[in-house]
Amino acid sequence: MTLLRPAAGALPQPYLLFLGDVAQPGYAKTAFGLRDWAPDQCIGEYRLPDAKVTTGLAYLTPAQAAAAGARSMVIGVANSGGVIPASWVASLMEALQAGLDLVAGMHSRLGDVPGLAEAATQLGRRLIDVRVPPANIPVGTGRKRTGQRLLTVGTDCALGKKYTALALARAFKARGIAADFRATGQTGIMIAGSGIPMDAVVADFEAGAAEMLSPDAAPDHWDVIEGQGSLFHPAYAAVSMGLLHGSQPDVFVVCHEPGRSEMLGAPGYGLPSIAELIEATLLLGRRTNPRIRCGGVAYNSSRLDADEAGRLIAADTERLGLPVADPIRGGPAFERLVESCLA
Amino acid sequence: MTLLRPAAGALPQPYLLFLGDVAQPGYAKTAFGLRDWAPDQCIGEYRLPDAKVTTGLAYLTPAQAAAAGARSMVIGVANSGGVIPASWVASLMEALQAGLDLVAGMHSRLGDVPGLAEAATQLGRRLIDVRVPPANIPVGTGRKRTGQRLLTVGTDCALGKKYTALALARAFKARGIAADFRATGQTGIMIAGSGIPMDAVVADFEAGAAEMLSPDAAPDHWDVIEGQGSLFHPAYAAVSMGLLHGSQPDVFVVCHEPGRSEMLGAPGYGLPSIAELIEATLLLGRRTNPRIRCGGVAYNSSRLDADEAGRLIAADTERLGLPVADPIRGGPAFERLVESCLA
Numbered sequence: 001m002t003l004l005r006p007a008a009g010a011l012p013q014p015y016l017l018f019l020g021d022v023a024q025p026g027y028a029k030t031a032f033g034l035r036d037w038a039p040d041q042c043i044g045e046y047r048l049p050d051a052k053v054t055t056g057l058a059y060l061t062p063a064q065a066a067a068a069g070a071r072s073m074v075i076g077v078a079n080s081g082g083v084i085p086a087s088w089v090a091s092l093m094e095a096l097q098a099g100l101d102l103v104a105g106m107h108s109r110l111g112d113v114p115g116l117a118e119a120a121t122q123l124g125r126r127l128i129d130v131r132v133p134p135a136n137i138p139v140g141t142g143r144k145r146t147g148q149r150l151l152t153v154g155t156d157c158a159l160g161k162k163y164t165a166l167a168l169a170r171a172f173k174a175r176g177i178a179a180d181f182r183a184t185g186q187t188g189i190m191i192a193g194s195g196i197p198m199d200a201v202v203a204d205f206e207a208g209a210a211e212m213l214s215p216d217a218a219p220d221h222w223d224v225i226e227g228q229g230s231l232f233h234p235a236y237a238a239v240s241m242g243l244l245h246g247s248q249p250d251v252f253v254v255c256h257e258p259g260r261s262e263m264l265g266a267p268g269y270g271l272p273s274i275a276e277l278i279e280a281t282l283l284l285g286r287r288t289n290p291r292i293r294c295g296g297v298a299y300n301s302s303r304l305d306a307d308e309a310g311r312l313i314a315a316d317t318e319r320l321g322l323p324v325a326d327p328i329r330g331g332p333a334f335e336r337l338v339e340s341c342l343a
Numbered sequence: 344m345t346l347l348r349p350a351a352g353a354l355p356q357p358y359l360l361f362l363g364d365v366a367q368p369g370y371a372k373t374a375f376g377l378r379d380w381a382p383d384q385c386i387g388e389y390r391l392p393d394a395k396v397t398t399g400l401a402y403l404t405p406a407q408a409a410a411a412g413a414r415s416m417v418i419g420v421a422n423s424g425g426v427i428p429a430s431w432v433a434s435l436m437e438a439l440q441a442g443l444d445l446v447a448g449m450h451s452r453l454g455d456v457p458g459l460a461e462a463a464t465q466l467g468r469r470l471i472d473v474r475v476p477p478a479n480i481p482v483g484t485g486r487k488r489t490g491q492r493l494l495t496v497g498t499d500c501a502l503g504k505k506y507t508a509l510a511l512a513r514a515f516k517a518r519g520i521a522a523d524f525r526a527t528g529q530t531g532i533m534i535a536g537s538g539i540p541m542d543a544v545v546a547d548f549e550a551g552a553a554e555m556l557s558p559d560a561a562p563d564h565w566d567v568i569e570g571q572g573s574l575f576h577p578a579y580a581a582v583s584m585g586l587l588h589g590s591q592p593d594v595f596v597v598c599h600e601p602g603r604s605e606m607l608g609a610p611g612y613g614l615p616s617i618a619e620l621i622e623a624t625l626l627l628g629r630r631t632n633p634r635i636r637c638g639g640v641a642y643n644s645s646r647l648d649a650d651e652a653g654r655l656i657a658a659d660t661e662r663l664g665l666p667v668a669d670p671i672r673g674g675p676a677f678e679r680l681v682e683s684c685l686a
Contacts, residue, residue: 142577206581234485238549238585
């Protein structure tokens, strides 16, 4: 068994995506992210009979996936707390026995699942936890770094901060601008091949990790940094706060899912308004970058049809006085958001 | 050897305070803090012949201290770098042999001192590092808990948040109010005998740790929670943010050192104004407790003489429209601060 550090080398691709018994799409963002942003590396999906969510990829058993060329099974779902439940263990064992390595990015380690480490050793397979932060992260200094930085921030978790950052980095590059997507979560790290799992960093070093993630760069180079959590989430704001300070963004983009009424995993907590999130981000972000500004708003309008989404985006562009777009739908609205970020 | 988790059970009190070969009082802050705030738990002090500092407590060997009822020897000094020097090891061994557990809060772990872990195991003694957070900290939920809570917040690090919380808890108790000091750093944990080292918690669990630290309590019971870092510190705001959300304080007290011009460890960063810190704390704190309010301001005026301090406190009480006091100086100003917190 080897615990591979995500930045140290390539993960064993292509993947079989494991969905467990996931019941809500919000908890399957790793699987969806890999399907959408690393489609060439996804052979199919595997899930338990109780699962209520699918990526739409072919259903394959681990043996079928291995025969089709898969080299690892990725745990493509999370649950609150990041624990690997006992109900998944038989499937993980099945993957090892089929000749696949296991890749996970949850809080609990693959090696802590009873029996799994022994089985992996015996079978010559690897258990790879991509949430292991790099060693020797320094304490933050607040020193201003060279280069341009954009950070995506959210009214909640799991509503498009990674997608927005990936889409913006892709759009910047399409315009010939030097840009890097900087991954801060397990899925982003799996897609990008490097990054720092910001929510697994000890709190005292959170801003220091963000400083390490986007080092000094050429003056016209953009780091497009994947946001985490929300300053308004009662569980995860510490992560968002350290990432904001350490990223010292020049521009931030607010990510929001219209129609979402309650924070994920926080019963009774409504979402902040976009204006409230902009106010808080400016207030706190000015501490490490006095020039911070809001570049616009990215909507996750996946629950709306195209006409509804178009009308809402047009109306909210007017209402907020800022570019609003759905990065996944693209189009002229998204082009205006890109222009605003680069202005 | 057992690594006792501080929140999981009380530390083995009373203590023998170990001063090593400390030459400057500034490095013996832990011992002085224990002497001043947990006098009933301090049996005496033990030191090497070269030591130049004393707490004024009785000198006892570990064997004498054990006979007098001590249950552990606490390393009450730090040195630059937080390393346990070789010259202390014989004394640590002597304590284990005398039947005392060892308690430390330095950067280097007791278990990393060559031979110490083996000796502890053989003797059935415990090596307790209070910087180790408890296992299985849950993710925060934001659920409103019963009881009253006060949190000290700072314009910077290391300017009196612990002392202010200790003084307020003591004043509350003196008025017959049920109150607990809730410790969030190593010295506080040794004083209280339990607590959670908030800066050593993984960021995703920071708010959850704060929720765990001050559980449901009787409606008229106060938890007085030791603050950490500062929302305006470019390195440590993540800790402050999670602690604020998870503590869901009803009242906060701003701690400030008049005359300090630059944030500790962050060259070029000036301190926020008291008004700015109040604004940010209210904005963010309302998320988990809409009733949050500022109880007043605690000054660390140790660099001023009594007359200067008195004039400044009177002037700033007027200027800010809030009670201002130095908890260490006490007096009527401090009484007004206590009244304001309880109002």
